[in-house]
Amino acid sequence: MAVYRRTYTSYVGPLTPSWSRSLVLFRYSRRKLFRSKFQTGLFVLCFFFPLGCLLTIYLAHNLSFLERFGGVSASFISIDNKFFLTFLGVQGVLAFVLTAFAGPGLISPDLANGALPLYFCRPFSRAEYVLGKASVLAILLSQITWIPGLVLFAVQASLAGTAWTWDHFWIAGSLVLSSFIWIAVLSLLAMALSAWVRWRIVAGALLLAVLFFGAGFGQAINAVMHTQSGRFFDIGYLMTIVWTSLFRVENEGPITSGQAWIALLIYCAICLALLVRKVRAYEVIK
Amino acid sequence: MSTVIQPGAAESTSQTVTAAPPVPVIELQGLSVRFGKRDILKDLTCSLRGRAIGLLGPNGAGKSTLINTLLGFYPPTGGSARVLGFDVRRETRSIRRLIGYMPENDAFISKMSAVSFVQMMAELSGLPSAAALERAHEALFCVGLAEARYRELGTYSLGMKQLAKLAQAIAHGAKLLILDEPTNGLDPSARQRMIRMIRDIRDSKQLQIVLCSHLLRDVEDTCEEVLILNQGRIAHYSNLEEERKANKRFLELETYGANGDFTEAIEKLGCECAVTANRLKMILADGVEVRDIYRIAAERDVRIRRLNFRRDTLEDIFLKAMGN
Numbered sequence: 001m002a003v004y005r006r007t008y009t010s011y012v013g014p015l016t017p018s019w020s021r022s023l024v025l026f027r028y029s030r031r032k033l034f035r036s037k038f039q040t041g042l043f044v045l046c047f048f049f050p051l052g053c054l055l056t057i058y059l060a061h062n063l064s065f066l067e068r069f070g071g072v073s074a075s076f077i078s079i080d081n082k083f084f085l086t087f088l089g090v091q092g093v094l095a096f097v098l099t100a101f102a103g104p105g106l107i108s109p110d111l112a113n114g115a116l117p118l119y120f121c122r123p124f125s126r127a128e129y130v131l132g133k134a135s136v137l138a139i140l141l142s143q144i145t146w147i148p149g150l151v152l153f154a155v156q157a158s159l160a161g162t163a164w165t166w167d168h169f170w171i172a173g174s175l176v177l178s179s180f181i182w183i184a185v186l187s188l189l190a191m192a193l194s195a196w197v198r199w200r201i202v203a204g205a206l207l208l209a210v211l212f213f214g215a216g217f218g219q220a221i222n223a224v225m226h227t228q229s230g231r232f233f234d235i236g237y238l239m240t241i242v243w244t245s246l247f248r249v250e251n252e253g254p255i256t257s258g259q260a261w262i263a264l265l266i267y268c269a270i271c272l273a274l275l276v277r278k279v280r281a282y283e284v285i286k
Numbered sequence: 287m288s289t290v291i292q293p294g295a296a297e298s299t300s301q302t303v304t305a306a307p308p309v310p311v312i313e314l315q316g317l318s319v320r321f322g323k324r325d326i327l328k329d330l331t332c333s334l335r336g337r338a339i340g341l342l343g344p345n346g347a348g349k350s351t352l353i354n355t356l357l358g359f360y361p362p363t364g365g366s367a368r369v370l371g372f373d374v375r376r377e378t379r380s381i382r383r384l385i386g387y388m389p390e391n392d393a394f395i396s397k398m399s400a401v402s403f404v405q406m407m408a409e410l411s412g413l414p415s416a417a418a419l420e421r422a423h424e425a426l427f428c429v430g431l432a433e434a435r436y437r438e439l440g441t442y443s444l445g446m447k448q449l450a451k452l453a454q455a456i457a458h459g460a461k462l463l464i465l466d467e468p469t470n471g472l473d474p475s476a477r478q479r480m481i482r483m484i485r486d487i488r489d490s491k492q493l494q495i496v497l498c499s500h501l502l503r504d505v506e507d508t509c510e511e512v513l514i515l516n517q518g519r520i521a522h523y524s525n526l527e528e529e530r531k532a533n534k535r536f537l538e539l540e541t542y543g544a545n546g547d548f549t550e551a552i553e554k555l556g557c558e559c560a561v562t563a564n565r566l567k568m569i570l571a572d573g574v575e576v577r578d579i580y581r582i583a584a585e586r587d588v589r590i591r592r593l594n595f596r597r598d599t600l601e602d603i604f605l606k607a608m609g610n
Contacts, residue, residue, distance in 0.1 A: 008428055010492040011421060011459025015412035018379075024409040032397065114393045118454060121357050121387035122411045123379045281359040 021124050025132030026139075033102055033136065042101060043140070046094045050148035053087050057152060061159040079156050084171050085247040087149060092182050092239070095141045096211065102140060103190025104203030106133045111198045111278070120281040130191065130275055137187040146179035174246040182239055185264055188271035189235075195278035211236055228254035232263050239264070309371040310335050311462060311494050312356065316365030319348075319355050326351045328518045329365065336525070338488045340505030341498040342604060343515035349498045350390060352515070353466055357387060370462060383412070386460030386493075388451045390467040396440030400426055403439055404454045411458035418457070425457035426450075429483060445476035452480070456487065463487065465497045469504050477504075484508045506600040514607045522607035526600070535570040540592035541583070551582045564591075 034040050060077040077083075110116055119129055153172050157165040189210060194203035214233045221230030231237055231254060238260040244250070245257035255263075310333045319327040327348045341349045354360045356369050358378035367374040372381045395403055401422050408418035408425075426435040429449040434442070439450060448468060455463055468484065469477045485508055488495050499505050505512055506526070514522040541548070541564055549559050549566065555578060556571030570576075576593070583590050 008456055008487045008490045008492060009459075010461070011413065011417070013417050014414065016409070016414055018412075021410055021412070024406065028402070028406050109395055109397065113396055114389070114391050115395050117359070117387070117389045118393050118407060118451075119410065120359065121382060121385060121389075122407070122458075123382045124410050125379075281357070282354055 018123065021122075022128045022132035022135065025119075025129065026135045029106055029133060029136045030139075033105065033140070039102055042098055043144070046091070046098060046144040047148070049090050049094070050087070050144075050152065053083075053148075053152050054155060056083075057156050057159065079160070081168070081171055081174075081247045082249060084149065084153070084175060085243060085249055087152065088145065088175060088178055088243060088247075089240070091145045091148070092243075095145055095182060096186060096236075098140065098144065099137060099186040099190050100204050100207045103137055103187070103207065104194035104200045106136060106194065107191050107279070108194040108198050108200045108203050111195060112200075116279065117281040126276075126279050130279060133191060134187045137190065138183050141183045141186065142179065145183065146176045149175040149179065171247070174248075178243045178246050181242060181264065185235065185239065185268060188268050188275070192271035192274040192278075196274055231255050232259075235264070235267060310368070311339060311370060311496065313368040313371075314365065315367070317352075317355070317362055317367045318364035319351055319360055320363040321360075326518050327355065330520055331365075332513060332520060332523060334511055334513060336494070336509070336511035337491070338484075338495040338497065338509040338511070340509035340512040341496065341515065342502065342505050342512055342600075343500065343521070344608070345500060346517075347500075347515040348518040349500075349515055350466055351518075353387075353464055353496070353498055356381070357385065357464070358382065384461040386455035386458065386463045388448075388455040388463070388465045388468055390470060390498075392447060393451060394439040394442075394447055396438065398439055399436050400431055400439055400442070400450050400453070401435045403450065404457045407454040408457040413458055421457045421459070422453075425453040428456065429453045430479065444471045445473065445480075448472060448476075448480065449483075452483065456493075461493050463493050463495045465495065467499055467501075468497065469499070469501060481507050502600045502604055512600065512603070514604060516608060522603065524600075524603050529603075536595060537568050537570060537576070537579070538592075538594045539566040539568070539579070539590055540564055541566060542589040542591055544583075544586075544588045548582065548586050548588050551586065552579065555582075 034043075056077055057079055060079050110119070116129075120126065150172060153175065157168075190203070190207055193206045193210070194200065197203050197206060214235055215237065218230035218233035218237075221233070222228055237253075238255070241251055241253060241255055241257050241260035242264065245260075251257065312332070312334045314330045314332050317327055317330040318325065330352070341352065343349050351360060355362055356367060356374055358374055358381065362375065369381045370384055372384075374381060398406075401419075404422035404425055405415075405418045408421050409415060413421060423435065426432060429452050431446060431449050431453060434446060439447065442450060448470070452465075452468065455465070465484065469480050472480060481504060484495065484497065487493065488508060495508070497505060497508055510525065510527045512522075512524045512526055513520060514524070544564070544566065549561055552566075552568060553559055555574045557568045557574060558571075559566055559568045561567075579593070580590065582588075
């Protein structure tokens with residue numbers, strides 16, 4: 001089909017392997033995401049806190065440098081599980097903000113403009129579509145959560161020595177696992193909501209509402225019904241419970257980590273069910 | 287080719303097409319599709335091999351449902367369907383590898399240029415990135431969107447969006463092109479362009495076409511075979527090419543000065559005649575030629591104003607199939 005001839009000819013060249021099709025979607029979606037200066041700026045902002053943490057670790061291991069500034073003691077800076085939990089807490093909030101802006105733009109334009117039949121009329125399944133779109137968020141959020149977390153851990157390990165590293169090696173695992181759970185919850189929530197409402201701005205607002213109003217709704221239930229069950233509506237709280245248990249920090253809340261795990265799994269299952277229902281070429285109206 | 291062996295179908299035809307492809311494009315065996323309690327497609331059986339197949343029917347006849355079932359979007363509730371020899375239940379991926387699909391409704395990604403959009407779709411069909419980019423440019427040239435290919439799809443007019451949908455359907459080099467109402471919402475000149483393009487693609491003989499429409503002219507202008515659906519059933523199958531050849535002996539005359547004597551003389555030759563006002567429709571008997579008609583007219587001082595070979599139009603066929 002040469003340009004100058006303008007007639008149809010079939011394609012006889014090689015084809016890419018089936019498994020690589022999700023990567024196509026990932027590549028295009030990511031490119032589209034970073035075309036927005038606001039998104040790019042927000043993404044860059046997410047690295048300021050890890051840089052601060054890096055500086056903190058450096059200062060904690062260089063007491064003489066600190067003491068030069070008016071005798072400030074380094075003893076208040078303890079690089080332990082609570083330090084990494086705080087790091088993940090802050091980055092988790094930033095991950096949420098980033099998801100609220102970046103997530104809904106992944107699926108809702110396809111649904112709003114009826115593009116799904118074009119994807120699914122090719123050798124490309126619904127699971128691959130969701131995987132391709134979710135991988136954009138997963139990698140984006142990984143870049144601001146567990147990857148810098150592991151870098152901080154590696155720096156701390158190199159400065160603190162082998163003994164500290166072996167004693168605290170579990171923190172690296174907690175960092176990765178905690179981040180994975182948060183990324184999974186955020187990605188599924190963002191995609192399910194944008195698939196449901198089909199309008200990018202509304203989907204972003206809804207994501208914020210689910211987290212903030214969910215917490216408020218839960219508090220209202222607690223106040224009215226004199227119970228603590230309303231906490232199950234607060235996804236942020238549930239996540240904190242899971243994180244504190246993974247980072248071996250004491251939790252005195254009304255909900256156990258096991259209950260929080262189950263609640264989060266239920267939320268993920270609901271999101272998956274929404275995606276299965278909505279992400280299809282054509283909806284069947286029975 | 288044996289077609290439409292359909293219990294309950296309004297009409298069936300058995301015809302032969304020379305040089306038919308060895309594997310039927312579409313083969314249905316008692317195909318049924320049900321949504322909830324509604325039967326959308328009911329026990330469809332046929333085998334279609336034409337280079338350009340038209341799916342006709344009034345709104346709600348089940349045309350789009352049939353296409354979506356062939357694409358594997360809807361599971362059949364009964365019977366079986368094969369596309370290019372592949373089963374729609376078990377070999378959906380193989381079918382989709384060979385198909386280019388242009389859906390009926392708006393289907394695009396608004397914040398994407400046409401060339402990126404078509405390239406991405408070609409890559410999703412399995413083309414390597416560089417080949418997909420080249421094919422995207424070529425497909426957009428082919429459909430006439432060359433000048434606008436770097437523009438965002440959201441800024442396109444309806445006609446341009448239709449062309450972009452066609453471009454993404456042909457970019458990966460499909461073996462079967464399924465077009466669902468390709469001229470929907472187009473003005474007459476844009477419709478003409480689209481029809482011409484479909485004919486050009488058909489005449490390239492590199493792929494087969496299934497065109498689904500409720501517009502008779504679209505199907506008549508592009509297709510060789512027509513399957514008419516009504517209320518989820520096959521109402522009629524027609525091989526337009528064969529009918530065009532078969533109806534060469536169907537004449538329509540417009541005369542001046544004709545009377546019963548002229549008609550009688552023609553009927554004596556063995557022709558069947560029907561008279562309406564100044565028009566005379568007839569089927570020429572074997573051995574009778576047009577020159578005989580001119581001779582009889584001259585002998586009786588009848589002037590022949592117009593003489594046409596007239597076959598049943600698709601509209602006639604369609605109305606018959608609809609029982610009207």
